[in-house]
Amino acid sequence: MNIHQLDINHLKSLETPFYHYDMELLANTLDAAKKAADKRGFHLHYALKANFNDRILELIQSKGYGADCVSGNEVQKSIDMGFPASQITFAGVGKSDKEIILALEQQIFAFNVESIQELLIIDELAGKLGVKANISLRINPNVDAHTHHYITTGLDENKFGVPNSELEKAASVLRSCEHVNLLGLHFHVGSQITDMNVFKSLCVKVNEWKNWFEERGTTIKVLNVGGGLGVDYQQPDENPMPDFEAYFDVFDKFLERNPNQEVHFELGRALVAQSGTLVSQVLYTKSGIKKNFLILDAGMTELMRPALYQAYHKIEKLGSSNQEELLNYDVVGPICESSDCFGKEVTLPISERGDLIAIRTAGAYGEVMASRYNLRDEIRYVYG
The missing domain is CATH 2.40.37.10 (Lyase, Ornithine Decarboxylase; Chain A, domain 1)
Incomplete structure (x- = not known):
């Protein structure tokens, strides 16, 4: 209410x-986002870092969302709240060995890997456990989110993702890893984005890098385009939820998808704010x-x-x-x-x-x- x-x-x-939580509005928002994504064949993961209140997670999990985590404790919380391990992704620029081992033992869907060194560590730890880790390589697309610089993540100057200059080396290292399976590519340009042109620019970059890998004989099953959709802080009653149709429509129109290629999103703020x-x-x-x-x-x-x-x-x-x-x-x-x-x-x-x-x-x-x-x-x- x-x-x-x-x-x-x-x-x-x-x-x-x-904090007062309007659970009816939350349910309606989750339904609207899921409906708009499902009709385009998109997969939705909820970013726990936005809010991990138990009642909120229970509702989100019941709606069929996956989980996007940025710490080992968030991975464990997702498991505890009933999110299937097969729908959990683990992102973050600084995953500890303990956190990686936890996620490997839980057999999560994928790690979003942010550096060559991290890739090698996951390969080593997976080998010790006798398992194979699914990973998506996070690429820094150098797209300006036109938002506050503290919540911009996709520029060359940001700490996130593998820089373009190291992708050739990353592709070579991947071929040498025996305990890692490249599932897809991951991108995220920032947060609180309300200009749909930013997402159009992201689609162009995703298309370029998808083609770059495929031209080198690498199959890309998953395109994870992150999240970042903003909300109306000025007029919360007039605009209680974002325009999910317009948001997903951008990716539906401008993202080049191969047959059976999945597109994944990691929404947080847009769902719960x-x-x-x-x-x-x-x-x-x-x-x-x-x-x-x-x-x-x-x-x-x-x-x-x-x-x-x-x-x-x-x-x-x-x-x-x-x-x-x-x-x-x-x-x-x-x-x-x-x-x-x-x-x-x-x-x-x-x-x-x-x-x-x-x-x-x-x-x-x-x-x-x-x-x-x-x-x-x-x-x-x-x-x-």
Whole structure:
């Protein structure tokens, strides 16, 4: 249920801060994405790093999604939550031996390999275990995602993927590996992408590298094009889910696929972001010479994104009417850091101690990034 549909007195009876998850919206979003992908023959994996709340994972797994993991613990969590090992991929630029061994023992679908050295380590560890590892080689396509530089991953200057200059060597090393099976190619250019032209550019690069390998006699079964589809942080109620039809249509039109060649996606934020709202209570109001402050009981320990890369989240006062007088506030948290700020000069109805504030579109990279800094309480959550 949408946060504005909930009884304000009930909300005030709950201990704040907490995350509220709109499970109906989440289910509808998952269904819409799956329907749009299925009709084009695409495979969907959910990126656990966006949110690994148990109830959310249960719902996603029940809808037939695979899992995209970036740590050994995420691989184990996926297994524990019922995701079939045959639908789990393991990405990440720095996989430890322990994590690799865990994934090998679980016989996951594929490793997304990001360097020649990693390729050799997986081959060695698979040999010791007497198994064969399926891998997709992650290629850095040098495509600009036109998003914040902290969440851009596909440029030559980024740490992710095998650089183009090493692909000839990577292909040679692959031929010498006895315990690795090249399943496919993997690409991911960044996050929070709303310009479909970025994905068109990615398709062009994927086509080039697919052909490059096939011209050298290598069969490519899987094209993993990552994720990165963005959501509307400014108008969460007007646009509660992305246009999945338009997104998948780009790949359907511009990606060159051979018969029986699979296309895989790794969506995270696009599926869960709008379903989550951080609810906080006003502890204090303070007026300075130039600023009015709302000091909340939630801080960067509950929602890191604004402090980490100045991310925007819509901030609302719950239970307010359209007739209330408005004032501009800097909305800040209680943490002893100047960066603990959710928004500057936010126009809100005049607020006072005890009022509830909603920070919207917080279902992705909210709860999962929460910390105990300042010895804060564990984050709480409720479902609606």
